[in-house]
Amino acid sequence: MKLRLATVWLAGCSGCHMSFLDLDEWLIELAEQVDVVFSPVASDIKGFPENVDVCLVEGGVANGDNLELILQVRARTRLLVSFGDCAITANVPGMRNRLDGAEPVLRRGYLELADGSGQLPHAPGLVPDLLERVLPLHEVVPVDLYLPGCPPSAARIRAFLEPLLRGERPVMEGAAMIRFG
């Protein structure tokens, strides 16, 4: 049976997913070996499915939607992978944590730096509320594997996925596999 693969995009710039697309023609080989069951770049399914084998999660946990989705991902996934520096360290989205809370961040972004017509976003049910702090995935849910990089290069992503396809655990060591940045 084919591996059920998902990719998820939380608080990140989508660069990790762009790097995933940089796998180019190897994506065709990958597509033959896995079922992509959920992904912002490779699937149209809107709800996160059950019984996922491997899920690459880009981005940290920054808002209510991120939180809800990562809990669902964790509950339905065998191997949860922190995909890229934002998922692992909170990285650039986490730079707002120094302002110490969601309210000061919104005030800074929407009022203090606005040109005079600024207003705080308020659309309950449409625009998710910011969490007080952006958190790396493993500070919210247990994470099984870490794939660092900003973004991880296509070569690194491939070297990570190939052992998984053979049912092995990738060896995460050395600059080629774990260097941040």
Place this chain on the structure above:
Amino acid sequence: MSVRTLTIDGRDVAMATGATLLAAAREVGVSIPTLCHLEGLSPVAACRLCLVEIEGSGKLQPACLTPVAEGMVVHTDTPRLQDYRRTLIEMLFTEGNHVCAVCVANGHCELQDRAVEVGMDHSRLPYRHPDRPVDLTHHLFGLDHNRCILCTRCVRVCDEVEGAHVWDVGWRGEHCRIIAGLNQPWGAVDACTDCGKCVQVCPTGALFDKADTTGEKHADPARLWTLVRARARGQQTP
């Protein structure tokens, strides 16, 4: 010159009295990770990465500062030391704000290098995200306290090599940081000669040339040793 013989990771080594364990280890090709240590500057054992086990001693000792002794049996890479070193690197990453993706030193950073060496693919400690300032008052250089690991290379190079003593360490604990002059803006300190040695020896992107943007700082701290050696030779020749 009297010689001391000892064993490092099972290898016999003979060193002159007064040599450090770090020098002895390098003599026999044993690599001990370091961050604050730099050839040409006095050792201070600030980063604790080079801690080693010495048989018969319950205390771990910093290799950069511990002199060789006769009959010492030293272990530099035990599972306990490996775990401590990874924890130390995680503490450095989580204590400040090290956002590699937007750092001048990305790709040429000794902290990044050490993280790879100790096998850090994530931090087991929570990130603090402290609020730290950036000093851009100097006309050529900047100091980003977010990226500073308090190795004090800048303090030492300015004092011991340049002789200007612009830098010091102020406060303690989580408030501890590098200060210019008497805790003044860097640009207001007349003692600074604009030589840039502090920028060159900084292991991270904390001290940087303002002309450099993301990933453009290519410092070469090892060059300091060339300068210090050349000066020492100059002083020997009348």
